[in-house]
Amino acid sequence: MADYKDIQKNITPYDDKTYGTMIPGPFQRFLRTCKIWQFIRFIIINLKMLAVVSKSHH
Amino acid sequence: MARIVVLGAGVSGHTAATFAKHWLGDKHEVVVVSPNSKWNWIPSNIWVGVGEMKPEDVIFELAPVYKKAGIDFRQAKAVSIHPEGKEGSDRPFVTIEYTDPNKKGQTEEVEYDYLINATGPKLNFAATPGLGPDEGNSLSVCTYQHAAEANNHFQNAIERMKKGEKVKFLIGTGHGMCTCQGAAFEYIFNIEHELREAGVRDKAEIKWISNEQFLGDFGVAGLHIKWGGHIVSSKVLAESLFAERGVDWITGAHVKEVQKGKLQYELLDGTEGEETFDFAMLIPPFSGVGLKAYDKAGNDITDKVFAPNGFMKVDADYTPKPFEEWKASDWPKYYQNPDYANIFAVGIAFAPPHPISKPAKSVNGTPITPAPPRTGMPSGIIGKTVARTVCDVIEGKYSLEEVKEKGHHASMAEMGAACVASTGKSIWNGSAVALTVYPVVPDYDRFPGTGRDPEYTFGEIGLAGHWIKHILHYMFMWKAQLKPGWTLIPE
Numbered sequence: 201m202a203d204y205k206d207i208q209k210n211i212t213p214y215d216d217k218t219y220g221t222m223i224p225g226p227f228q229r230f231l232r233t234c235k236i237w238q239f240i241r242f243i244i245i246n247l248k249m250l251a252v253v254s255k256s257h258h
Numbered sequence: 259m260a261r262i263v264v265l266g267a268g269v270s271g272h273t274a275a276t277f278a279k280h281w282l283g284d285k286h287e288v289v290v291v292s293p294n295s296k297w298n299w300i301p302s303n304i305w306v307g308v309g310e311m312k313p314e315d316v317i318f319e320l321a322p323v324y325k326k327a328g329i330d331f332r333q334a335k336a337v338s339i340h341p342e343g344k345e346g347s348d349r350p351f352v353t354i355e356y357t358d359p360n361k362k363g364q365t366e367e368v369e370y371d372y373l374i375n376a377t378g379p380k381l382n383f384a385a386t387p388g389l390g391p392d393e394g395n396s397l398s399v400c401t402y403q404h405a406a407e408a409n410n411h412f413q414n415a416i417e418r419m420k421k422g423e424k425v426k427f428l429i430g431t432g433h434g435m436c437t438c439q440g441a442a443f444e445y446i447f448n449i450e451h452e453l454r455e456a457g458v459r460d461k462a463e464i465k466w467i468s469n470e471q472f473l474g475d476f477g478v479a480g481l482h483i484k485w486g487g488h489i490v491s492s493k494v495l496a497e498s499l500f501a502e503r504g505v506d507w508i509t510g511a512h513v514k515e516v517q518k519g520k521l522q523y524e525l526l527d528g529t530e531g532e533e534t535f536d537f538a539m540l541i542p543p544f545s546g547v548g549l550k551a552y553d554k555a556g557n558d559i560t561d562k563v564f565a566p567n568g569f570m571k572v573d574a575d576y577t578p579k580p581f582e583e584w585k586a587s588d589w590p591k592y593y594q595n596p597d598y599a600n601i602f603a604v605g606i607a608f609a610p611p612h613p614i615s616k617p618a619k620s621v622n623g624t625p626i627t628p629a630p631p632r633t634g635m636p637s638g639i640i641g642k643t644v645a646r647t648v649c650d651v652i653e654g655k656y657s658l659e660e661v662k663e664k665g666h667h668a669s670m671a672e673m674g675a676a677c678v679a680s681t682g683k684s685i686w687n688g689s690a691v692a693l694t695v696y697p698v699v700p701d702y703d704r705f706p707g708t709g710r711d712p713e714y715t716f717g718e719i720g721l722a723g724h725w726i727k728h729i730l731h732y733m734f735m736w737k738a739q740l741k742p743g744w745t746l747i748p749e
Contacts, residue, residue, distance in 0.1 A: 210502065210504045212341075221497035221499060223308040223502050238722040241718065241720055242726065249705060249726075251714065252675070252694045253676065255675045256635075256639055256673040
């Protein structure tokens, strides 16, 4: 798993791009590919998308 | 027996034709005119462009599918519309020119009772000198053939990097008026992912160049989502992803010319710059396909039927007005031509009333504004909605003149869209940005500030998004081939 040292190397001080944004930390990155968590998100995202689809047909 | 003629067999035209035939059965006729013999699930071209799918995985032959459905398929391109007929006949017709190898070059007049124009866009590479894979110096993923060619160059680049060479990738839009930033966004992150998988990421410089005023605009004025207890702009979401993956970016750029290994651009502040590249994939601007229209006497009425950009006029409010006066109600609901009630335009073929993103010009007067996207889910929904309306008219439920009171409607200002942008194809460590936006066109009267409903506008990055993207690929390929249960799969 990447650590914060690895992550912060992409940030340049006073750069008008990378200095002003958020970069996910190790735990957030872990969650993005954690199979159990992502399976739960898979169910939730599908339900949300179906809700949007159902609101779009008139 | 009524005859519906559908021009184009992309997402919108194919959806309209197949549902119309399904609802009408053999009592009425559906004719599809398309210059392509194959249907292409365009979103998956991204994976063809990095070698994760083969061209044959994203296409199928249209003729057998239409034969099974009872649809009359003519492999031809539409040349002109004659909505008043011609001398001696009031029956409107379309002139087509066959691209079918067996009839190549032959022309024919195809009469219609109802016309659904779904011709999609012309990939206007000529708008920028040197743009495009055919006669230019950049690559494209807009067609499966282009994507396959891009992959050949990509695999070659990987080989060079494995030998120790540094390679610079430049991905984005090739003109100030482009749309489809999402496709370029997907491609750049799939490139980045594949380079990591190949163990050569450290040999690559990857850079984004686009006409968006800010990263994450996507031609829809960006969006705001709930993220970590805050309402966050897609600008932050996109910048976060670019910074995380070490990808640099240039925004507000109009690419002026693409030469071999370098391009020139102009920024909103008027400054000009040059970027070198070893590999450039740049999306072209879109225009109408160049259909002409003639009245009964043979006079050219193209300007009456089509907007100057070549897209067909429908029931939108085309009155020019400043951004501050734009209304959600400017957007068309029924996609019916104002002069010829039996003509409809769906998907990319209809002329939008204005961009969705706030217009901008450089200090030199060069327009640098993303054009409004109408691809994917909106295209499918609009195609199905118009087909339903036309079928209702044929079945006598209401007349063409009553469509605006009783017809089915699908304004992009009252429609949501789900968008899954792949950021790496792998079942176990891939990812995608899963977004929904509601409505597609912001309605600042209903939702002050962000223009969108925060309950139905959301986004997140993760493996789940990739699974959804992957499933959608097979689901839509299944649906488009009219396999069992196809009508149950939503657009």
